[in-house]
Amino acid sequence: MADTQTIDKPTQKVYFSLTTSPHLxxxxxxxxxxxxxxxxxxxxxxxxxxxxxxxxxxxxxxAVVFAxxxxxxxxxxxxxxxxxxxxxxxxxxxxxxxxxxxxFSLSATAIGSVVAIGLGKQIFGGLGYxxxxxxxxxxxxxxxxxxxxxxxxxxxxxxxxxxxxxxPLAALKFDKIFTDTASMxxxxxxxxxxxxxxxxxxIGGIFLIxxxxxxxxxxxxxxxxxxxxxxxxxxxxxxxxxxxxHIFAGSFLFGAMFxxxxxxxxxxxxxxxxxxxxxxxxxxVVIRIYGGLPEGVMYSILFMxxxxxxxxxxxxxxxxxxxxxAVKK
Amino acid sequence: MSSKTFKGGIHxxxxxxxxxxxxxxxxxxxxxxxxxxxxHLGKEAKALVKKGDEVQPGQMIAQAxxxxxxxxxxxxxxxxxxxxxxxxxxxxxxxxxxIKTNETGESQKILFTSLDPETVTPDEIRERVALAxxxxxxxxxxxxxxxxxxxxxxxxxxxxxxxCECEPYLTRDYRFMTEHPDNLISGLKLIMKAxxxxxxxxxxxxxxxxxxxxxxxxxxxxxxxxxxxxxxxxPQGAEKMLIKAVTGREVPPGKLPLDVGAVIQNIGTAIxxxxxxxxxxxxxxxxxxxxGKGIKNPKNLIVPVGTPVQNVIDYCGGVTxxxxxxxxxxxxxxxxxxxxxxxxxxxTSGILVLTKDEVAQNPETPCLKCGQCIxxxxxxxxxxxxxxxxxxxxFEDAEEAxxxxxxxxGTCAYTCPANIPLVQWIRLGKQKVLQIQKERVVN
Numbered sequence: 102m103a104d105t106q107t108i109d110k111p112t113q114k115v116y117f118s119l120t121t122s123p124h125l126x127x128x129x130x131x132x133x134x135x136x137x138x139x140x141x142x143x144x145x146x147x148x149x150x151x152x153x154x155x156x157x158x159x160x161x162x163x164a165v166v167f168a169x170x171x172x173x174x175x176x177x178x179x180x181x182x183x184x185x186x187x188x189x190x191x192x193x194x195x196x197x198x199x200x201x202x203x204x205f206s207l208s209a210t211a212i213g214s215v216v217a218i219g220l221g222k223q224i225f226g227g228l229g230y231x232x233x234x235x236x237x238x239x240x241x242x243x244x245x246x247x248x249x250x251x252x253x254x255x256x257x258x259x260x261x262x263x264x265x266x267x268x269p270l271a272a273l274k275f276d277k278i279f280t281d282t283a284s285m286x287x288x289x290x291x292x293x294x295x296x297x298x299x300x301x302x303x304i305g306g307i308f309l310i311x312x313x314x315x316x317x318x319x320x321x322x323x324x325x326x327x328x329x330x331x332x333x334x335x336x337x338x339x340x341x342x343x344x345x346x347h348i349f350a351g352s353f354l355f356g357a358m359f360x361x362x363x364x365x366x367x368x369x370x371x372x373x374x375x376x377x378x379x380x381x382x383x384x385x386v387v388i389r390i391y392g393g394l395p396e397g398v399m400y401s402i403l404f405m406x407x408x409x410x411x412x413x414x415x416x417x418x419x420x421x422x423x424x425x426x427a428v429k430k
Numbered sequence: 431m432s433s434k435t436f437k438g439g440i441h442x443x444x445x446x447x448x449x450x451x452x453x454x455x456x457x458x459x460x461x462x463x464x465x466x467x468x469x470h471l472g473k474e475a476k477a478l479v480k481k482g483d484e485v486q487p488g489q490m491i492a493q494a495x496x497x498x499x500x501x502x503x504x505x506x507x508x509x510x511x512x513x514x515x516x517x518x519x520x521x522x523x524x525x526x527x528x529i530k531t532n533e534t535g536e537s538q539k540i541l542f543t544s545l546d547p548e549t550v551t552p553d554e555i556r557e558r559v560a561l562a563x564x565x566x567x568x569x570x571x572x573x574x575x576x577x578x579x580x581x582x583x584x585x586x587x588x589x590x591x592x593x594c595e596c597e598p599y600l601t602r603d604y605r606f607m608t609e610h611p612d613n614l615i616s617g618l619k620l621i622m623k624a625x626x627x628x629x630x631x632x633x634x635x636x637x638x639x640x641x642x643x644x645x646x647x648x649x650x651x652x653x654x655x656x657x658x659x660x661x662x663x664x665p666q667g668a669e670k671m672l673i674k675a676v677t678g679r680e681v682p683p684g685k686l687p688l689d690v691g692a693v694i695q696n697i698g699t700a701i702x703x704x705x706x707x708x709x710x711x712x713x714x715x716x717x718x719x720x721x722g723k724g725i726k727n728p729k730n731l732i733v734p735v736g737t738p739v740q741n742v743i744d745y746c747g748g749v750t751x752x753x754x755x756x757x758x759x760x761x762x763x764x765x766x767x768x769x770x771x772x773x774x775x776x777x778t779s780g781i782l783v784l785t786k787d788e789v790a791q792n793p794e795t796p797c798l799k800c801g802q803c804i805x806x807x808x809x810x811x812x813x814x815x816x817x818x819x820x821x822x823x824x825f826e827d828a829e830e831a832x833x834x835x836x837x838x839x840g841t842c843a844y845t846c847p848a849n850i851p852l853v854q855w856i857r858l859g860k861q862k863v864l865q866i867q868k869e870r871v872v873n
Contacts, residue, residue, distance in 0.1 A: 118755040121854045123762045123840030124782075124789050125442050125598065129847035131795040187795060229796030229848075316801065369801035369814065420832045421670060421809040422682035 131228075134314055134364075135188030139195055141305035141314075142359070146199070148288050148298035152257040153203035157294055161198040163207045167214035168194030175223040189228050193217050196236035196359060199295025200352065200399070201243070203255040209247050213239040233406045234366045237399050244399070254291040260284075268292045269350040270395035273342060285349040295359075296352035306358030318371060320357040322378025324348060329379075330386045341390055353385070356398040366406045373409075373416040381405045433636045434675040435661035438808040440841050442598050442664055442762070444637065448721045448728045450601040453609060456732045457745055459506050459531050463736030464516050464773040465491065466524040470565040471572045472498030477527060483510045488540030488712050491527055494560065500573040501563045505714035505734035506531045507538070519739065519758035519772040521765055526773075529736070542710035547616055550707060555624040562706035563713045563776070567698030568592060568667070569759060571777035574699055578624040580688050587691045589627050590676055591618055591700055593634040593641065594660060594667030597760025599721040600780045603697040605730045606717065607634070607641040610701055611648050613708075617700030618655060620707055625693060630655040633676050637662040664762060665839040669694050671808050683835040698779075716778045720746045724753030724783035733774050740770035742781055749783050757782040762840040792849045803842035803852060809835055813842035813852045820859030829863045836860060 149157050172190035176183050185191070194214050201210060217239025225231040244251050256266040268291045269280035284290050288298025295302070309315035331344035347353060352360075361367060361381055368377050381401045388397025468474035475492035485491055485504040492502040508531040516526035542562070545554060560575035580586055591614070595603040607614060618630045632649070634642050636659045646657040660666050660675050670681045672694060679690040687694050695703075698717055705711040716735050721728040726747030733742060739758065743749060749756075757764040758772070758781055774781075803813040811832050819828035836856050843852040 117766070117768050118789065119766045119768055120755075120789075120791070121766070121851065121857065122757075122759075122764055122838070123844050123853065124755060124757055124764065124766065124784060125761045126790065126792065126844055126849065127440075127442075127847075128790075129845075130792040131798060131848050134798070134847050184795070227796070229798050313802075316805075364798045364800040367799075369799050369804055369812070371801075371805060374801075417812065417831075418804065418810040420683060420811060420835055421674075422680040422685070424682070 131189070132187045135192045137312060137314055138309060138359070139188065139192050141309045142195055142199065142295070144301035144304045145295040145298065145355070148301040149199065149203075149294040152259065152289055152297060153255055153294060154258065157203055159207060160201055160205055160210050160294065161195060163210045164198035164201075164214045165191050165194035167211040168197070168218050171215045171218040172223065175219060176227070179223075181227070184228065187228065190218055190222075193222065193235045193239075197239045199355070200236065200240045200293050202251060202253060202293055206247070206250060209243060209250060212246070213243045216242040229365055231365055232409070233403055234360055234363050237360060237403050240399055241403060257289045257291060257297065259289045266291045268395065269346070270389065273346075273350075274395040279342070279346065280350070282345060282349055293352060296355040299349050299354050302354045302358055306354070309358065309362075315358065315362045316371075316374055318374040319362045319367060319378045322375045323353075323357040323361060323382050326379035326382030327353065327386070330383045334386055334390055347386065347389070351396045352398045356381075356402055360398070361402050361405075366409060368409050368412045368416065370413060370416040370418060372418070373412040376412055376416065377405055377409065380408070433659045433661040435663055435666065436671040436674045436808055438806050438810070438841070439663040439665060439671070440806050440844055441662065442844060444662075445599045445721065446601050446604070446637070448599065449719050449730055450604055452601075452605075452728070452730050454605055454717060454730045454732050457734065457737060457742065459734055460737045460741045461531055462511070462738075463504075463506055463508075463529050463531070463734060464526050464738065464771070465502050465504070465529065465736045466516065466518050466526045466773065466775060467492050467502060468524050469502065469571060469735075469775040469777065470500045471570060472496070472500070472576075474525060475499060475502045477513055477525075479510050479527065481510055481512060484508075485510060485529060486538050486540050488714060490561075490563075490712075494573075498573055498576050500565050500575075501561065502527070503563055503712045503714050504529055505736050508532050517769045517772050519765060519767060519775065519778065540712075542706070542712070544710045545707045547620060547708055550620070550623070552624045552626065555620055555703075555707060558706050559624075559703055562702070562711070564699065564702045564706060565713070565776050566696055567702065567717075567777055567779065568696040569763065569777055569779060571775070574695070574703070577693060577695070578621065580625065580693070584688045585691055586625050586627050586688055586693055588629045588631060588677060588693075589618065589622050589625060590672060590692055590694050591630070591632040592667050592669075592672055592694055592696050593632050593638070593645075594672060595638075595697075596635060596662075596664045596667040597762050597780075598664075599782055600719045600760050601721070601730060602717050602719045602779055604638055604641055606697045606701055607638070608644060611644050613701050613704040614645070614697060615648055615652060615655065616708065617702070617704035618695075619652070620703050621693070621695055621700060622654070627693070628654045631676050632657045633660050633672055634658070635660050635662040635666055665808060665837075665841060668808065668837060668839055670837075683832065713776055716774050716776055718742075718774065718778050719780040720782075721780065722753075722757075722782040723785045723788055724750050724755075726750060735776055736773045738771045738773055739767060739781055742774060743770065743783065750785065752785045752787070753783045754786045755784045755789050757784060762844070763838065794850055795848045797850060798848050800847060802845045802847065806841045806845050808839065808841060809837065811836055813856065814850070816859060817850060817852045817855035820855045820862070825859065825862050825866055828859045829866070833859050833863050834867075
């Protein structure tokens, strides 16, 4: 793009780089964004290794390696530019790994990564063109292919006596046992690798909001939506969990910070982001309370991913200076 | 003190510290000057001289043609060498008059009679501004006399002086505000008089507290003049953004500030108006900031109009080893230069020599649909969509999405993490859409 030509002058040499304005640019690039998100996941990874043992690192490594490998293979076959170093494939692998239960089979993890990148991303044309969150596509495939394995939980280290290996949501759904919020905040409870520690997720999420990668509207609207819809169901029937339980249980916060906020598969307008967040929480509450499965973050986000083009279409911002009435005409 | 602003925008690194403390220096007369006949919006001026003619500084060498136009004056004493197409900083060659400066240096600067700002009439102000060849100093170079002659059916109730200087690097307006505050207020009063307006506002970004304090102190003794502190945010100095911040009014697409009762003038324009009325001077110098990490000695300069960019750069010590780009104007909307013989024009506000570090070009990737361009667009457009429609030749969709409303401020392209040249695509799409609209009218 930068046409540089050299003009030799007797006194000095000047390089002319000719591009159109603007001549300044923020320091962000696609790969910097991807690696920053990966960095934001470090607290969650640390929590996972602490509570479920260091051997869980093999699940993460397997997922990342196979995600990157699939990206390179497909791009090679399609004779496209190899772009694994932009970090997006590695990030997908990392996100997928953190949604899996501890001690999950490594071969199944590899399959999940291949599906996430192959069916979730490359089949649509690669980075930027996919409709559904690739990591969740991989997770959904594993949920269908290995339904028992993926709901087999491990009792965490440092667990208080009352905590079982079951996730708080499963414990509630099948055994009517409430887990205390303190444990769910720290993360010494049963669950997927990255989801159990609310503190670790929030540290990473707040970092991403602070640097401007995560648009705060999506997590905030999901939390507000959960307080609203979870609250309504709780008021109707106090047997239902409180909104606070809904927020801290399962992968709600992980989904709100890292999955629903995926740029490619979330709305591009501010108004759209509010609708998206509220709708995810509504679908989620319905799944958790009326569905057969205890957890529904993955399905609710994937479900709303499908509506993103429609949401974008109907939430176009009003152009500056155009009166509201004029638009309606 | 809370600062007013608009929705959206960005805050790029300012780089103002390079020149903000430096007083204006006057550039010596160059050996040769090139005066394009079109240094303003509207019709190009008509040459009044021929090859071989002797001219004096301040002598009108081309007269305004039609209503929206401005005359051109020689900025030096010398001899007309040629009339023809010459390269300009806009990137296109334009009809120009080339004048060789007298070696003797003897010159008789031509001045108008001085007028008393207290007794001068609105018509006299307009006439003088037109004859002095004053054009808007903000960059668009709209003939100022036209702006001072609003249609009869429009009511103007506020004049806003644009002291935002929201483009990084540029400090010209800041120097004007701190070095010539009295001339500035005198210029503002003349503009208000010409328009018959009672309220004058000087809008200044809050990164220039000295200018705000100084002018607020002066404004206290003037009737109807106030200083408004504005949030430091690009593009605060864009007309529509400035009017919104100061008055809360929004200029609809395709309309002018005067449609919402406002007239905007640049700081430099107000100074030029004061000089034309009180000192009888014509506009033959340009005040500009020469800055960037690639210039050895950054300066604020008063330059004879028509001076080649090369002379200005040489005067500032030349460029450094790592200089890669030379821009005329600000870094957000200015034009990269390939021929340094292009002359400084009346509305040139800056010459920037930028290093590789400053203009880092990062690899482009597909759009990540992050929506940041939409969030920062001050005009609430969807830049990523506009660029996409252009790439796909979907010009009807681009038109409907408001591509012609875009003012090319560059906020979106600055922000884009995928490094998509959004403004470049939008500019292309805009041209195509305007062409289609023209054909539609013809058919």
